[in-house]
Amino acid sequence: MKTNKELYNERLTRIKKAIALEKPDKTPFAPMMDSFCARHMGYTLAQFCFDVELSNKIMIDSIKDLGEVDAASGTSSFAGGMGLIFMCRVKLPGRELPENALWQLDEQELMKPEDYDTIISKGWQAFSNEYVATRMNVDFELLGKTGAFAPIADQRMREAGYPVYGGGVVSLPVDYLSGGRTMAKFMMDIKRMPEKVTEVMDIIMKNNIETMKAGLKAAVDPIDVFIAMARGCPDFYSTKIWEKFVWRYLKEVTETCIEEGIAADFHIDANWERGLDYFKDFPKGTCVFETDGMTDIYKVKEKLGDIMCIKGDVQAGKLTLGTPEEVYNYSTRLIRDMGPGFILAGGCSIPPNAKVENVRAMVAAAAGK
Amino acid sequence: MSKKLVEAMADLEEDAVLAEVKALKAQNVPALDIIAYLQEGMSIVGKRFEEKEYFLSELIMSAEIFNEASQLLGGGMGGAGSSKYGTFVMGTIYDDIHDIGKNIVTTVMSSNGFNVIDLGVDVPTAKYVEAIKQYKPKVIGISCLLTTAFDNIKECIQTLEKEGLRKDIKILIGGGPVDEATCKYVGADHVCKNAQETVEYSKKYMGV
Structure with missing residues (x-):
């Protein structure tokens, strides 16, 4: 019988080997999951959101119940802080939403065009402190508790034998500005005042990279930096715009991760097929393409399979409406076709109403059972 | 015909569009004619989108400029009126407040000549029922980004059936987690992977 420490080391090695494109002893299974854990363990999403210590227990118990999970995607609920990734308000279960509804971004035009000037004159930190305090609906008490409990939550997860898939997190400027301004207003900003937007983006990027580096210094066994890139999808922009307002910053963040010796985890939302060729120049075994099922994973394999690890992509719909057999067969096919640099996971976060037996089918497929 | 307005709209030249709308208005050109020029420009935008010269960024910009110009004439996108084709009703289903995908589809449908009724996000069934009775669309779109919805x-859809409103319309669904299995499960007619x-x-x- 292996100890938790031994299992922890085994799992950590497995994940790191997959990222380095070496052959691990088995395909790692490292799903993003939080809301699923709550429903799996019989709690409401409101309970999960507002009780930080309980959310940590729920995540550990859910992972233990599933068995062979190689890394946790987090250690407690972060729903209360989700808006900070997009500089917009959130609606939470038990607050604005029913007890069991999923937390969601509530996008409104909180940031005004004149704020670009303020950011340029005062800097991002001074602007964002005021912005977060007065315009967003952050529950500071909850956020404070989450921060204070984070080291304990992290330690408890690791003591249970599970590494934490993460270590750093960084948002791209496009997510801050399109979330704060709204997507439509942001699109007009880049048409009306491209140079000003670029100046602001440079300021945000500098700040976020510094914050990311500081976070990495404090992290225990960091595996990767989670790069949030929801609004950066190349399908949303003409090539020229995308290169100037998205790719330039994504490349900068990635190169910083590589310099820091940490894997860059591209958390891909939506269809990035048009942008795949851009990723070809990164050094082999330094990045993870974490995809949600919207980009054809076989095209990712064809273009980038020899360069970076692929993570994904059992779709949320399949986990909710599909059968265990379908999920098992799909997962097994991915393991056969994507490896060895492959980590099995759901496409983005496993939804709260995913069938537990479907998630177990992923575990079984990864274990080769 | 104001070739200048049509071209400015197609080229997304915001200042030129607004100046030309004001000039035409000052010349007492009827608002409906000005709207028609704007719509012609929007059709070119739609064509350029199809030909991959334009992308969603340009579509969203075109909708913003069109709306701004329409405001000068006392109406928004919905007030465009004289659409070439039928009416299309769309919303994001209740308990879901995602709006980007829905906005993209309504913009593209408008620029392609459909009369679009946008019901917004978190739309309850009663609102779909009411809109179908009022606008009699042939096609409705339901956006959904959450498996929980x-x-x-x-x-x-079951309610529309019970109310006898289902048989003459086609129901399209779309959004990240929506696929063929979802379509079958919810009883819709077709899954649309994109606006086109x-x-x-x-x-x-x-x-x-």
Whole structure:
């Protein structure tokens, strides 16, 4: 019988080997999951959101119940802080939403065009402190508790034998500005005042990279930096715009991760097929393409399979409406076709109403059972 | 015909569009004619989108400019009136407040000549029922980005059936987690993977 420490080391090695494109002893299974854990363990999403210590227990118990999970995607609920990734308000279960509804971004035009000037004159930190305090609906008490409990939550997860898939997190400027301004207003900003937007983006990027580096210094066994890139999808922009307002910053963040010796985890939302060729120049075994099922994973394999690890992509719909057999067969096919640099996971976060037996089918497929 | 306005709209020249709308208005050109020029420019935008010269960024910009110009004439996108094709009703299903995908589809449908009724996000079944009775669309679109809202689409479609509103309309669904299995589960007619597919399906069904 292996100890938790031994299992922890085994799992950590497995994940790191997959990222380095070496052959691990088995395909790692490292799903993003939080809301699923709550429903799996019989709690409401409101309970999960507002009780930080309980959310940590729920995540550990859910992972233990599933068995062979190689890394946790987090250690407690972060729903209360989700808006900070997009500089917009959130609606939470038990607050604005029913007890069991999923937390969601509530996008409104909180940031005004004149704020670009303020950011340029005062800097991002001074602007964002005021912005977060007065315009967003952050529950500071909850956020404070989450921060204070984070080291304990992290330690408890690791003591249970599970590494934490993460270590750093960084948002791209496009997510801050399109979330704060709204997507439509942001699109007009880049048409009306491209140079000003670029100046602001440079300021945000500098700040976020510094914050990311500081976070990495404090992290225990960091595996990767989670790069949030929801609004950066190349399908949303003409090539020229995308290169100037998205790719330039994504490349900068990635190169910083590589310099820091940490894997860059591209958390891909939506269809990035048009942008795949851009990723070809990164050094082999330094990045993870974490995809949600919207980009054809076989095209990712064809273009980038020899360069970076692929993570994904059992779709949320399949986990909710599909059968265990379908999920098992799909997962097994991915393991056969994507490896060895492959980590099995759901496409983005496993939804709260995913069938537990479907998630177990992923575990079984990864274990080769 | 104001070639200048049509071209400025197609080229997304915001200042030129607004200046020309003001000039035409000052010359007492009827608002409906000005709207028609703007719509012609929007059709070119739609064509350039199809030909991959334009992308969603340009579509969103075109909708913003069109709306701004319409405001000068006392109406928004919905007030455009004289659409070439039929009416298309769309919303994001209740309990879901995602709006980007829905906005993209309504913009593309408008620029392709459909009269679009945008019901917004978190739309309850009663609002779909009311809109279908009032606007008599041939096609409706339901956007959904959350698997937890699949049952809401199902309930909505079942209600439309009970109310006798289902048989003459086609129901399209779309959004990240939505696939063929979802379509079957909720009882919709077709899954649209992108906005262009919504245009093509609707045109075909409406016999355009």
